[in-house]
Amino acid sequence: MVEEHDPEDDKFDFDNLLTEQVRRELTHDNLKPLSGTEFDPEQFLKSVPPNKNVSFLDREIDAKKLYQYMVSYMKVYYDISTEMDAFSKIRQTMDDQLWDTLCYIIPLLCRQVIHEALRHEPIIVTSHPDLLIFGDIHGNFNDIYYINRHYISNSKYDHYRFVFLGDYVDRGPKSVEVVVFLFTCKLMDPHRFILLRGNHEVQKVNKKYGFQALVEYIFKDNYVKSLDITKLIYQSFNCAFNFLPLAAIVKQDGHKSIWCCHGGVPSSYLKATNKDKPWTIDELNALSSHLKPNSLVPSAHASKKVLALNEILWNDPLPRRVRSKPKLQNKLFYRNMRRGGHCHWFTEPAVIAFCEVNNLRLIIRGHQYKYSKEHGYGIDCDGRLLTVFSSSNYCGIENNVTGYVVVNGEMIVTPSVLRKNTESEQYRKFNFFEIKVNPKTKQITDVLL
Ligand SMILES: [Mn+2]
Incomplete structure (x- = not known):
């Protein structure tokens, strides 16, 4: 073709x-x-x-x-x-x-x-640990100041790499x-x-x-x-x-890898063949071999390649409140009209399948404030999905705790509180x-x- x-x-x-x-x-x-x-x-x-x-x-x-x-x-x-x-x-x-x-x-x-x-x-970068991973920032420069002061410019973290999961602009x-x-x-x-x-x-x-x-x-x-x-x-x-x-894979010999991206698992519905099988990382990489996604814009006219790559940025886990609904049809993905219809909700079986086929043990993603506002991070899908959010005083009105994630040389993953709400409260008006x-x-x- x-x-x-x-x-x-x-x-x-x-x-x-x-x-x-x-x-x-x-x-x-x-x-x-x-x-x-x-x-x-x-x-x-x-x-x-x-x-x-x-x-x-x-x-x-x-x-x-x-x-x-x-x-x-x-x-x-x-x-x-x-x-x-x-x-x-x-x-x-x-x-x-x-x-x-x-x-x-x-x-x-x-x-x-x-x-x-x-x-x-x-389009999918590979990195070794040690890593510090931060979620959405959304125009909150005071959080960047905090991250710089305590981590980027702190000699204790000299040998760490820094991963930011996207959403730097808008809302701040x-x-x-x-x-x-x-x-x-x-x-x-x-x-x-x-x-x-x-x-x-x-x-x-x-x-x-x-x-x-x-x-x-x-x-x-x-x-x-x-x-x-x-x-x-x-x-x-x-x-x-x-x-x-669009994504980073954290690799270390003798360990399963970790997938980091903004949204989550792209839906297998977009595959030309084997629609029930999840995307392999090689396939996703191949999608972009001729296509640096110069315009990753979901639309009715977008190609399947653009849409599949786009879903890495947009997808969310299936909302918890609907998971036990009898109406659900045991599908891996459900179309998400809440975010415009060009992306999907992924289920826990979709996470398990994506992890299995790609030798992953964990997905670390941002994108959703609601799963992380109390602790700065949220764990889901039986420990295979970690959502982290790093923009405090979100939209200038929230009083949320923010988080970050450490991945050390032994691939031990530790999500932690970045700032308690009391710590960032004095800067609330700055947002x-x-x-x-x-x-x-x-x-x-x-x-x-
Ligand atoms: Mn987002």
């Missing part, structure tokens, strides 16, 4: 965003701060350009410098003990400065992280900062960080659930000559999201979206909640 090729996919190629005209216009002398702060994007760049007419987009970021800048921002932003007002003038000024500076850095960062790291990764006010920070980490140390794709790292989703509105709010109407910088920033993020891997009084705020809050 001939490989389906959707010409729409070409639009997702990052380099196609950057026409020659765009390149020519984005020179250093043409950059201007959005809100008139002192700003110096040069401070994160590797070298001085040989001449002033070199396009800013052809420059290179020094990831360590950008990392240090983001960390020092977080320290001041969240640790001003005498000034706990989340909406204080100090913080507004800090935001203006940060956004002015990041504005021109973001397209560069996205391009560089694709070229130096993401495009070299297969600092989605831009979260992605910039994680991409910076990825660029700084590509082997130490595994950033998986969540269903919100899909343009069709994040244009509806807050991220696009947030980018437009932060970067306002910003043009350099005829180039719409705000649009470039939003598209740059989504281009990079298209290159995120509200109404940061500034702005005519657009209400509209943005509406899409967020």
Whole structure:
């Protein structure tokens, strides 16, 4: 069969965003701060350009410098003990400065992280332990600050790799900062960080659930000559999201493996043959051999390949309340209309079958707040399914406990509390979206909640 090729996919190629005209216009002398702060994007760049007419987009970021800048921002932003007002003038000024500076850095960062790291990764990556695994973040930069302070920058975890299970954006006010920070980490140390794709790292989703509105709010109407910088920033993020891997397999000699992804087990209904047999990891890998899922968009026109890969990001376990209903027909998967109908609920037998055929003993996934809000994680399917969620004060209104998972060298899996609700309570107001009084705020809050 001939490989389906959707010409729409070409639009997702990052380099196609950057026409020659765009390149020519984005020179250093043409950059201007959005809100008139002192700003110096040069401070994160590797070298001085040989001449002033070199396009800013052809420059290179020094990831360590950008990392240090983001960390020092977080320290001041969240640790001003005498000034706990989340909406204080100090913080507004800090935001203006940060956004002015990041504005021109973001397209560069996205391009560089694709070229130096993401495009070299297969769609299902393999990793050895030791690992720390974190669930959904959803724009909560304070949680990232906490994770950085206690784990990423803690020498005790120097030999650990970090897996994030996706859903970095939407529903939280600092989605831009979260992605910039994680991409910076990825660029700084590509082997130490595994950033998986969540269903919100899909343009069709994040244009509806807050991220696009947030980018437009932060970067306002910003043009350099005829180039719409705000649009470039939003598209740059989504281009990079298209290159995120969909799952990770944790392997260690002498042990069964662990499957990590955002949603869960893809349904076998999508297989051309052997519909009762679960997907093998080799088959899933083969699906993507010609298809880096440049547009993992579920739709009536999407190919079966796209849909099967898409389900890794979207599927949920069958809700507990319906499991004992006599009406159920002993199927492995049930179509999930709650999430738009292009994905499935998977049953415990589906989990067992997927694990058996792939020599897995456990699936670790995010995606669902409701199974983890009391302990930060939830165990299901007789210990074969672990859901973890790492965004505290979810949507700025919840008071949930968050979790993370440790997988050590002997493949011992330990889910733990990341932050108790009392620990994160003082930062609760930082996860509200109404940061500034702005005519657009209400509209943005509406899409967020
Ligand atoms: Mn999700």
